[in-house]
Amino acid sequence: MPIPMQTVSEWYNEIVERAGLAEHSPVRGCMTIKPYGWALWENIQRPLDEAFRRTGHQNAYFPLFIPLSFLAKEAQHVEGFAQECAVVTHYRIKTNPETRNVSIDPEAALEEPLVVRPTSETIIWDAFRGWIQSYRDLPLLINQWANVVRWEKRPRLFLRTAEFLWQEGHTAHATAEEALQEALRMLDLYEEFVQEYLAIPVIKGRKTPNERFAGAVETFTIETLLIDGKALQAGTSHFLGQNFARAFDVKFLNAQNELEYVWATSWGVSTRLVGAVILSHGDEKGLILPPKIAPIQVIIIPIWRSEEERASIVSKAHEIAAHLRAKGLRIKVDDDPQHRPGWKFNEWELRGVPLRIALGPRDLETDTLEVAWRYTGEKQTYPTQEAIQRIPEWLEATQLALFERAKARIQSQTHVVDSYAEMRDILEKAGGFILAHWDGTTETELAIKEETGATIRCIPFNTNPELGKCIYSGRVSQQRVLFARAY
RNA sequence: CGAGGCGUGGCGCAGCCCGGUAGCGCACCUGCUUUGGGAGCAGGGGGUCAGCGGUUCAAAUCCGCUCGCCUCGACCA
Numbered sequence: 001m002p003i004p005m006q007t008v009s010e011w012y013n014e015i016v017e018r019a020g021l022a023e024h025s026p027v028r029g030c031m032t033i034k035p036y037g038w039a040l041w042e043n044i045q046r047p048l049d050e051a052f053r054r055t056g057h058q059n060a061y062f063p064l065f066i067p068l069s070f071l072a073k074e075a076q077h078v079e080g081f082a083q084e085c086a087v088v089t090h091y092r093i094k095t096n097p098e099t100r101n102v103s104i105d106p107e108a109a110l111e112e113p114l115v116v117r118p119t120s121e122t123i124i125w126d127a128f129r130g131w132i133q134s135y136r137d138l139p140l141l142i143n144q145w146a147n148v149v150r151w152e153k154r155p156r157l158f159l160r161t162a163e164f165l166w167q168e169g170h171t172a173h174a175t176a177e178e179a180l181q182e183a184l185r186m187l188d189l190y191e192e193f194v195q196e197y198l199a200i201p202v203i204k205g206r207k208t209p210n211e212r213f214a215g216a217v218e219t220f221t222i223e224t225l226l227i228d229g230k231a232l233q234a235g236t237s238h239f240l241g242q243n244f245a246r247a248f249d250v251k252f253l254n255a256q257n258e259l260e261y262v263w264a265t266s267w268g269v270s271t272r273l274v275g276a277v278i279l280s281h282g283d284e285k286g287l288i289l290p291p292k293i294a295p296i297q298v299i300i301i302p303i304w305r306s307e308e309e310r311a312s313i314v315s316k317a318h319e320i321a322a323h324l325r326a327k328g329l330r331i332k333v334d335d336d337p338q339h340r341p342g343w344k345f346n347e348w349e350l351r352g353v354p355l356r357i358a359l360g361p362r363d364l365e366t367d368t369l370e371v372a373w374r375y376t377g378e379k380q381t382y383p384t385q386e387a388i389q390r391i392p393e394w395l396e397a398t399q400l401a402l403f404e405r406a407k408a409r410i411q412s413q414t415h416v417v418d419s420y421a422e423m424r425d426i427l428e429k430a431g432g433f434i435l436a437h438w439d440g441t442t443e444t445e446l447a448i449k450e451e452t453g454a455t456i457r458c459i460p461f462n463t464n465p466e467l468g469k470c471i472y473s474g475r476v477s478q479q480r481v482l483f484a485r486a487y
Numbered sequence: 488c489g490a491g492g493c494g495u496g497g498c499g500c501a502g503c504c505c506g507g508u509a510g511c512g513c514a515c516c517u518g519c520u521u522u523g524g525g526a527g528c529a530g531g532g533g534g535u536c537a538g539c540g541g542u543u544c545a546a547a548u549c550c551g552c553u554c555g556c557c558u559c560g561a562c563c564a
Contacts, residue, residue: 009558028556080564119564153488153562160563213564221564236564268564303523310522342524349524360523370523 003284008228015278016157019287019351029155029162036351037274039295041165044273045145047197047292048167051189057141057169062123064147065114070122073247077121080214084151086116086162116149121215121240121266124170125248132172132262134253139182140172158275159232159487166270172262174254176241179263180218183239186267187220190235198273199290199402200224200280201410202234203433203482205458210442213266217241223457223482225410226279229431231457231484234276237267275487280406281375287352288375290402291395298324298391299348300333303341303360310337317359320369323388329395349374354398355391375402416480420471423483427452433484435463437477439470448472454483 003011017023021037033041049059065088071078092108095101117123124142132140149163169186173179187204194200202222212219216238224234245251245261254260281288291297302317304310314335321331334344341358348356358370369387372379375398382390413432417423423434438444438456448471449455459481468477 013557024556026555084563150563154560207564211564216564219564233564238564266564301523305522337522340522340524340526342522342526344525345523346525358523362523 003227003282008226008279011282011284012275012279013157015282015286015350021274021278021287022157024157027162029152031157031161033271036295040274040277040289040293041271043293043295044197045167048193048269049143049145051193052143052167052169055141055185055189057143057171059145060142061144061146062120062127064117066117066120066123068113068115070126071115073122074215074243076243077215077247081118081150085118086149086151088114088116117146118148118150119266119268120144120146120148120168121170121244122248125244125250125264128170128172128262129248129250132250132252135174135255138172138174138252138262139178141169141182142171143167143169156275156487158271158278160272164271166268168266168268171265172245172250173265174252174260174263176263179241179265180239183218183220183237183265183267186265187222187235187237190237190267190269191222194222194224194234194269194273194276195403197290197292198277198280199292199399199406200234200276201403201407203458203460204462205460205482207236207458208442208445208456208481210445211456213238215240215243216266217243221458223484224276224280225413225433225484226276226487227282227409228279229413229485231433231486232272232276232279233457233486234273235267235269238265240264240266281402282352285346286350288402289352289354291354291399294352294354295330296332296348296351296353297330297395298332298355298357299344299353300331300357300359301341301344301348302333302335303358305361309361309364313359313361313364316364317357320357320359320384320388324391327392329391345372354395357387373398375405417471418468423454423471424452427454427485431485433457433482435480436471436483437468437479438481439473439475439477441473444470444472448483453485455486457482457484457486 019036020034021040022031022033025032071081089110090104090108091110092105094103094105128140131137145167147163147165152160152162155161171182173182191202191204194202202224204220204222207219207221213236218239220237221233222235224232226232242261242263244264250262251259252262277289278287281290300317300321302313304313317333317335321333324331352374354374356372356374358372363369367384368381369384370379370381371387414435415426415432416435417426418436423436426432426434434454445456463479465479468480469475470477
């Protein structure tokens, strides 16, 4: 990718704002998602929501506020989130009409402070207690679309905001085996969605105990690598064991009439995925959006020299748009007289529209149009009918090509490494994924993190067991794990 | 939380050192000419200079305090 590693951060902020995805809000760490960014998020949400329904999940909604005492019920869970909680302590403010000052009314303190949810396990499991009596109530498969708040010290637009939007699935099962299968099934669903819709290759695996979700028995993850060589956790799925069932006393009667604690999972993906798309496919001209999620799949730009030409060309452009919309495509005709064609070319490239059609006086005479591909920059003229017919296949081909391009990039950024010195060298120079042996201890993991900034992103599923020596301690290792510096 | 940077029309910035009529580019409004890779000319509108206090005849500018945001780190399912 033609964006130098050192400038990616600057590029990213500029693109997010100039492309109209989002902007910084008056509240530190929180962003305003603008219409184009929201349309993109909706195009991510919709197919995901459909997939959850197909797999038997139901949507529900739980409160934004969580009583402080609820968080305290699962020891590891509260430990994990304690450092980043926003807390509501009062329910009223006072106004002074003379000074026009507004202040918190000290008389109005809540008896029990409310935590703005950083995640909803606790309030959901409190509710589940009342929903589950018998094995006949299981499995209980619930999903929630919501906003959550984690008071991040170092926010970044989309990638790590203090408030973010996500879905969180929460399920309850009669057996450990069934819950584990559910956690793995949803991880597979995430993998398929991210690769197929976002054209982002991911590596599936399990987290080390140190990187596990607070309160989970096992955390599974899909990890990807962005253009600057930094890793991003794109989605997670947790096997929670009976931890939350015990904390919230959720039991069921099994077929033998015995009381048992329920087994649980939770899983989520967030608006972070928008950041992943930007930093997987973008180039120096701006965004490159995969056709399946692009708010506009084809932009049509009419070009005219006089008012007479304008009328006939614009009407031809809308005619072409109608044909394409009839095929179920998302099309926009940019007939805004405020801007000239060159301005529009740049603008829609910045916004990442996969295909562009330019239609001018020359084309009107020959019944042709010019097609331009965003991801290659290639331009070619086609007879109008042929173009209309072939655009769906071109969009599909673009979707696949973006995935293959990202896959090749990540492959080139992935290094199988057998010496610690080499690992440090690669991390310093270009970043990337490092596949190396690890002795399985948290001490080694933390020491490597301390010295290199790299963490174990996951213990990948799809690697063959391979005996080796730990890159750090020299002790025996059963398989390679995936290291990287991460967002 | 540590280190840097920045708060001046909607956006990006200059002016501050050396106090004295708030300026430039983009955007916006009007008109004409333009339109196949970010158009040109002419005219025009818009700013409590982050806030509070101090020094001074006079403060965007000097002094003090406060607030906010950004970047880089530490931290972070």
